[in-house]
Amino acid sequence: MAVLCGTAARIDEALPQAAGDASRDLSEIRALSKGGVRRSLPLAPLSKGHLGKYLGIYRPNALHAPGDPLSYSMINCARKSLPPDWIRKKVKACVRSAKQRHPEVPDNVHPHTPRHSRAMHLLEKNAPLEAISQLLGHKSISTTQDLRQGKHGAETYMEEAAKGGGVAEPPAPASSADILAA
Numbered sequence: 001m002a003v004l005c006g007t008a009a010r011i012d013e014a015l016p017q018a019a020g021d022a023s024r025d026l027s028e029i030r031a032l033s034k035g036g037v038r039r040s041l042p043l044a045p046l047s048k049g050h051l052g053k054y055l056g057i058y059r060p061n062a063l064h065a066p067g068d069p070l071s072y073s074m075i076n077c078a079r080k081s082l083p084p085d086w087i088r089k090k091v092k093a094c095v096r097s098a099k100q101r102h103p104e105v106p107d108n109v110h111p112h113t114p115r116h117s118r119a120m121h122l123l124e125k126n127a128p129l130e131a132i133s134q135l136l137g138h139k140s141i142s143t144t145q146d147l148r149q150g151k152h153g154a155e156t157y158m159e160e161a162a163k164g165g166g167v168a169e170p171p172a173p174a175s176s177a178d179i180l181a182a
Contacts, residue, residue: 003043003070006047009031026052027042095109
C-alpha cells in the first residue's frame with residue numbers, strides 16, 4: 001500500500017517490485033511501466049516512512065537481497081510477488097475498516113484510487129501538468145489533462161472544488177522536484 005499510495009504506480013507496476021528496485025534511502029522505486037519502459041518513481045515522504053518501518057520490522061535484510069520481492073507470499077516454499085487479487089481484497093478490507101470510523105469514505109475505492117489521489121494532490125499543489133504526466137507514465141499529456149477536467153473517477157474532487165472546498169488559488173510551488181517529492 002505504501003508503494004501504491006506514495007508513487008502513484010499502477011497495481012501492475014507496484015506488485016512485481018523486487019527489493020533491488022528500491023533506492024537504498026527509499027526515496028524512489030524503479031518500476032516497469034505499462035509500455036515496458038523502466039522508470040523511477042519518487043516515493044512520498046510519508047510512504048517512505050511506512051515502507052522503511054515495514055522493511056525494518058519484517059524484512060530487515062531485504063535491500064541486501066535485490067532479487068527478492070519487496071512484499072511476497074509463500075507459494076510452494078518460494079517467495080512470489082503478491083497477486084493483484086490479494087491487493088484488491090486488502091484495499092476493500094481497508095475501506096470497510098475506514099468506513100466504520102469515517103462513513104464518508106466512498107465505497108468504490110480500488111487499487112487505482114491512490115494513483116488518482118496522488119495526481120489530484122499534485123494538481124492542488126499547482127504542479128506542472130507535464131511533471132504529473134511523467135510521474136504517472138502517461139504517453140499523452142491529454143490523459144493527464146482528463147484528471148484536471150474531472151474524468152477518470154475524480155468527480156468528487158471536482159465537486160469539492162466547485163463548492164469552494166477545492167483548489168481555488170494554490171500557492172506557487174518551489175519546483176517540480178519539490179512537489180513530486182511531497
